[in-house]
Amino acid sequence: MDISIVVPLFNEDESLPHLAEWIDRVMAAHGFIYEVIMVDDGSRDRSWAVIEQLRAANPAYKGIKFRRNYGKSAALNVGFGQAQGDVVITMDADLQDSPDEVPELYRMIKEEGYDLVSGWKKVRYDSKIAKNIPSKFFNWTTRRMSGIKLHDFNCGLKAYRNDVVKSIEVYGEMHRYIPVIAKWAGFSRIGEKVVQHRKREFGVTKFGMNRFVNGYLDLMSIMFMSKFGKQPMHFFGLIGSVSLLLGVVALVVVLCLKIAGRMALTNSVWFYLAMFFAVVGLMLFLAGFIGELVCRNSTTRNQYLIEKELL
Ligand code: UDP
Numbered sequence: 436m437d438i439s440i441v442v443p444l445f446n447e448d449e450s451l452p453h454l455a456e457w458i459d460r461v462m463a464a465h466g467f468i469y470e471v472i473m474v475d476d477g478s479r480d481r482s483w484a485v486i487e488q489l490r491a492a493n494p495a496y497k498g499i500k501f502r503r504n505y506g507k508s509a510a511l512n513v514g515f516g517q518a519q520g521d522v523v524i525t526m527d528a529d530l531q532d533s534p535d536e537v538p539e540l541y542r543m544i545k546e547e548g549y550d551l552v553s554g555w556k557k558v559r560y561d562s563k564i565a566k567n568i569p570s571k572f573f574n575w576t577t578r579r580m581s582g583i584k585l586h587d588f589n590c591g592l593k594a595y596r597n598d599v600v601k602s603i604e605v606y607g608e609m610h611r612y613i614p615v616i617a618k619w620a621g622f623s624r625i626g627e628k629v630v631q632h633r634k635r636e637f638g639v640t641k642f643g644m645n646r647f648v649n650g651y652l653d654l655m656s657i658m659f660m661s662k663f664g665k666q667p668m669h670f671f672g673l674i675g676s677v678s679l680l681l682g683v684v685a686l687v688v689v690l691c692l693k694i695a696g697r698m699a700l701t702n703s704v705w706f707y708l709a710m711f712f713a714v715v716g717l718m719l720f721l722a723g724f725i726g727e728l729v730c731r732n733s734t735t736r737n738q739y740l741i742e743k744e745l746l
């Protein structure tokens with residue numbers, strides 16, 4: 436199979452028939468062997484009925500329906516698990532992403548050797564205040580922190596080589612950071628393609644402003660996990676040591692003050708600083724040890740992605 440198109444959707448019944456028709460048209464024009472995996476993320480409208488109809492008309496359509504709304508990341512993750520095509524394309528269901536981009540994305544993966552190609556909505560048709568400006572800021576910070584030179588991390592239209600999607604796990608709200616997760620897993624050939632973006636014709640956006648706050652917390656988690664996920668003591672132990680060292684310095688000052696004059700220890704700010712840094716330092720070491728215990732028991736502690744083997 437050439438292409439798997441994974442479509443996460445939540446209450447998109449009006450868009451789906453148009454999307455399917457468009458995908459079929461593009462696939463037929465290029466003679467691709469394909470499947471479309473529609474992951475219904477707990478829709479409460481007629482989306483699932485539409486998916487059943489599509490399936491009845493064309494067995495290339497596959498559907499998975501969640502019992503409730505788990506979020507876009509969960510939907511993508513389940514779709515990735517099912518995808519059989521050599522190239523896996525993700526696409527929003529709301530017709531904002533154009534299926535016309537698929538052949539070129541496919542070519543970039545197949546011929547230019549990319550692990551992942553991300554769409555770039557260079558010209559966007561969303562509200563300026565709610566989307567465009569916050570997303571510029573979001574992309575800038577993600578670029579700085581991850582070192583990946585993409586303009587549009589959160590674009591729903593992306594293409595992957597099949598083994599990339601089988602090797603990564605997307606959960607929570609992490610779908611915005613799939614390139615970061617992929618890079619961390621060792622897939623560093625990440626490309627970008629300017630894609631057409633269209634106005635949402637039917638329904639409404641499913642993401643509000645809280646996505647920005649959660650987004651940054653997720654980015655911090657990812658960066659932390661990639662650096663220290665397997666050796667938490669290297670993180671907590673380092674700042675714990677700095678704190679203990681500062682505690683010792685403060686203690687020395689306190690002792691000098693004590694020797695020099697006869698003031699009560701508790702009158703000196705250095706006394707409190709010494710206490711503070713000592714307690715914080717010990718707590719950080721404790722956190723580090725607990726982190727190490729958690730890692731030791733994690734089932735993924737010895738899970739590596741092997742690229743090639745000669746056995
Ligand atoms: N989506 C989903 N689960 C959710 C929220 C969104 O599967 O909990 C899907 C949604 O149906 C659409 C895609 O994710 O296919 C992108 O969502 P949306 O268009 O609302 O985001 P926007 O384009 O406004 O950023």
Ligand code: MG
Nearest residue numbers: 527529531635
């Ligand atoms: Mg959209």
